Amino acid sequence: MALFEAKNVTKQYGNQFALDNVSISVPEQCIYGLLGPNGAGKTTLIRIINQITGPDSGELFLNGKKLMPEDVQFIGYLPEERGLYKKMKVGEQALYFAQLKGLSKPEAMKRLKYWFKKLDIIDWWGKKVEELSKGMQQKVQFVTTVLHEPKLLIFDEPFSGFDPLNTKIVKDEILFLRDKGATIIFSTHDMESVEELCDNITLINKSKTILEGSVDEIRRKWAAHEYDLIFEGDVTIEGNGHYNILHQNKDNNKSIIRLKTTSDIKSNDLLQSVMKSGNLLSFNPALPSMNEIFIRVVETHN
Amino acid sequence: MNKISVIIKREYVTRVRKKSFIIMTVLAPLLMASMFVLLPILMMNQKGDFKKIAVIEDNSDLFKGVIKSTKDAEFVYLDNAKVEDLKKTFVKDGYYGILYISPELVHTPNAVYLISSKQPAIGLLQHIENSLKKEIERQKLLSYKIENLDEIMKNVETNVSVQTKKLDETGKETGTSTGIAMVLAYINAFIMYMLVFIFGAQVMRGVIEEKTSRVVEVIISSVKPIQLMMGKIIGIALVGLTQFLIWVFLTMAAVTVLKTTVLNKNNTTEIAQSVSQNLMAGDQQAAVNAKTANISPEMAEFSKLFDNAMNQQWGLIIICFIFYFITGYLLYASVFAAIGSAVDNETETQQFMLPVMIPIILGLMVAMGTMQNPESSVSFWCSMIPLTSPIVMMARIPFGVPYWQIALSMVIMLITFGAFVWMAAKVYRTGILMYGKKTSWKEMWKWLRYSG
Numbered sequence: 001m002a003l004f005e006a007k008n009v010t011k012q013y014g015n016q017f018a019l020d021n022v023s024i025s026v027p028e029q030c031i032y033g034l035l036g037p038n039g040a041g042k043t044t045l046i047r048i049i050n051q052i053t054g055p056d057s058g059e060l061f062l063n064g065k066k067l068m069p070e071d072v073q074f075i076g077y078l079p080e081e082r083g084l085y086k087k088m089k090v091g092e093q094a095l096y097f098a099q100l101k102g103l104s105k106p107e108a109m110k111r112l113k114y115w116f117k118k119l120d121i122i123d124w125w126g127k128k129v130e131e132l133s134k135g136m137q138q139k140v141q142f143v144t145t146v147l148h149e150p151k152l153l154i155f156d157e158p159f160s161g162f163d164p165l166n167t168k169i170v171k172d173e174i175l176f177l178r179d180k181g182a183t184i185i186f187s188t189h190d191m192e193s194v195e196e197l198c199d200n201i202t203l204i205n206k207s208k209t210i211l212e213g214s215v216d217e218i219r220r221k222w223a224a225h226e227y228d229l230i231f232e233g234d235v236t237i238e239g240n241g242h243y244n245i246l247h248q249n250k251d252n253n254k255s256i257i258r259l260k261t262t263s264d265i266k267s268n269d270l271l272q273s274v275m276k277s278g279n280l281l282s283f284n285p286a287l288p289s290m291n292e293i294f295i296r297v298v299e300t301h302n
Numbered sequence: 303m304n305k306i307s308v309i310i311k312r313e314y315v316t317r318v319r320k321k322s323f324i325i326m327t328v329l330a331p332l333l334m335a336s337m338f339v340l341l342p343i344l345m346m347n348q349k350g351d352f353k354k355i356a357v358i359e360d361n362s363d364l365f366k367g368v369i370k371s372t373k374d375a376e377f378v379y380l381d382n383a384k385v386e387d388l389k390k391t392f393v394k395d396g397y398y399g400i401l402y403i404s405p406e407l408v409h410t411p412n413a414v415y416l417i418s419s420k421q422p423a424i425g426l427l428q429h430i431e432n433s434l435k436k437e438i439e440r441q442k443l444l445s446y447k448i449e450n451l452d453e454i455m456k457n458v459e460t461n462v463s464v465q466t467k468k469l470d471e472t473g474k475e476t477g478t479s480t481g482i483a484m485v486l487a488y489i490n491a492f493i494m495y496m497l498v499f500i501f502g503a504q505v506m507r508g509v510i511e512e513k514t515s516r517v518v519e520v521i522i523s524s525v526k527p528i529q530l531m532m533g534k535i536i537g538i539a540l541v542g543l544t545q546f547l548i549w550v551f552l553t554m555a556a557v558t559v560l561k562t563t564v565l566n567k568n569n570t571t572e573i574a575q576s577v578s579q580n581l582m583a584g585d586q587q588a589a590v591n592a593k594t595a596n597i598s599p600e601m602a603e604f605s606k607l608f609d610n611a612m613n614q615q616w617g618l619i620i621i622c623f624i625f626y627f628i629t630g631y632l633l634y635a636s637v638f639a640a641i642g643s644a645v646d647n648e649t650e651t652q653q654f655m656l657p658v659m660i661p662i663i664l665g666l667m668v669a670m671g672t673m674q675n676p677e678s679s680v681s682f683w684c685s686m687i688p689l690t691s692p693i694v695m696m697a698r699i700p701f702g703v704p705y706w707q708i709a710l711s712m713v714i715m716l717i718t719f720g721a722f723v724w725m726a727a728k729v730y731r732t733g734i735l736m737y738g739k740k741t742s743w744k745e746m747w748k749w750l751r752y753s754g
Contacts, residue, residue, distance in 0.1 A: 072524055
């Protein structure tokens with residue numbers, strides 16, 4: 001069952017559409033990628049989910065029930081532009097945000113200590129935010145987002161500004177939260193992390209949904225008809241009525257070849273026909289990266 | 303509701319703990335106290351420019367010695383000097399100016415002139431005019447050859463000091479003092495202006511800070527924009543009230559300490575005297591009473607002044623002050639919050655500040671006029687118009703304002719305040735999430751009509 005659903009959401013600023021009849025359905029315990037070029041309407045959608053602003057038309061459901069203002073306590077939001085009071089001390093500030101989310105002071109304190117220790121930022125408790133590095137600030141913000149253990153977490157570009165090590169730490173935390181039962185909506189331009197983390201995605205361009213579904217399915221669908229072959233030694237194959245050769249490379253006593261089928265030849269038959277050319281080391285349907293798909297889909301749509 | 307109190311607490315605590323708050327809270331009363339105590343001393347001891355003025359009469363001594371020297375000016379009678387000669391040398395000779403009196407003055411009122419290189423002070427001219435007028439009157443009387451004229455003149459000389467008493471509906475009379483009312487009106491209007499303006503501007507800065515640091519997005523995902531706005535406005539209002547109350551106490555303490563230690567006794571009585579003279583223009587009755595009661599006249603005047611001050615309707619003043627501070631502050635603070643939400647940094651606020659400043663400054667100016675004429679129609683209307691009423695009404699109240707006018711003004715204020723908060727909240731809600739766009743009034747008007 002879907003934990004969160006948005007149905008036919010439309011939002012206009014003046015005559016400009018920010019969202020035009022967009023629907024998403026986020027299954028429980030799923031990491032859901034919200035993709036799209038800059039200015040596509042992602043932030044507007046996220047703001048609508050957070051009830052920062054309301055849609056002109058369309059409906060939102062959390063757990064099958066209409067989304068209500070009180071539901072903010074079930075949602076955690078890490079905005080793209082990190083926002084902390086610069087002059088305020090880290091601990092006090094985290095406590096303040098926790099209280100705004102409805103946690104009692106002692107409970108918030110207990111959980112903060114746990115998270116600060118876990119992310120190794122407990123030493124920064126009494127420091128002012130402006131004394132912290134950008135990565136540190138983001139860790140603090142991450143903690144304030146997840147502290148009230150929301151069912152639905154929304155991360156807008158959660159890894160920007162992190163070094164690889166911290167990126168890994170935060171990725172692991174996100175997966176950990178998912179495994180503990182949280183559902184995550186995740187907006188990013190980093191397609192590698194989409195492949196790595198996301199189960200489902202929606203791609204928005206110019207205020208409209210242009211692609212949606214599970215990441216694996218989408219990649220398979222866009223990969224259709226392309227295969228990567230690796231032969232031992234120097235091997236060359238020619239295209240025929242069933243397939244064309246896209247490119248061939250020789251490297252380290254190996255031949256790497258990508259071909260595209262032009263008829264509806266079965267992969268078994270294809271394998272048989274290429275096996276004759278040499279000692280085949282690997283045979284894979286070529287999955288395009290999300291990056292390629294993103295570019296192709298958006299360019300076609302434009 | 304609980305969340306609003308969390309916001310109020312943060313706004314209050316972070317501000318009260320700031321060093322600048324503590325420094326201002328301690329320093330301001332010292333400055334104010336020194337103003338109250340030192341200013342009169344300075345004015346007392348002010349020597350001014352001592353002026354020497356050459357007086358020339360055309361071959362006569364009709365007015366010789368008539369104009370007495372004062373502590374500001376000395377009048378030197380030159381017998382055999384010519385105006386034309388002296389004109390060239392008077393500055394070099396150390397004179398401020400030349401007063402030329404023609405004997406024709408008795409018949410021609412403008413047969414006297416003062417030559418100087420600078421524009422003379424009005425007090426100096428009045429002194430000269432009064433002295434000459436009295437002398438001419440005396441001489442004219444003399445020409446009637448009345449017996450014992452000097453004695454008669456002495457008998458005739460009088461002094462008048464109007465005592466004001468307010469009569470209420472029940473016929474009860476209370477002694478009042480226009481001077482006290484003026485001072486009170488001034489203090490009321492000025493403190494109202496300062497509080498509304500200083501703390502209103504703080505609201506604006508707070509909103510801009512939240513917007514530029516993008517904190518607002520995190521908070522708005524937890525609470526409604528109006529909760530954040532009202533929490534901030536109320537929190538800062540409490541900071542203002544706290545500071546104001548500390549100031550009142552510290553100022554009182556500082557004035558007392560300064561008076562007893564720094565000043566010697568003579569100076570104090572002198573100040574008391576000058577204050578009472580300024581305010582009451584002399585009070586013979588009190589002096590007479592004091593003489594019979596064997597108290598110094600200054601003390602008597604002072605205590606009368608004190609009684610008159612106590613006769614003010616303090617309860618009404620305090621209630622009205624709190625009401626107008628809260629509503630006036632809320633009204634302006636919500637406008638300031640809306641402005642803060644519409645801009646990306648503080649320098650951009652300029653274009654929006656002017657239209658907001660105009661009614662505040664207008665209010666202050668009308669309040670100053672109110673002290674001269676509390677019943678004027680300008681004062682009346684400005685004490686009804688909600689943008690100026692907190693300042694102007696507070697200046698009017700010490701002079702006595704019919705209750706229906708206060709009530710009407712308060713009702714208008716409440717309605718407007720509600721409307722302003724509502725509009726400000728709408729602009730604020732859209733504005734705080736808008737970045738990188740130069741906002742205009744037109745744009746803000748559009749935001750007003752956005753839904754949800």
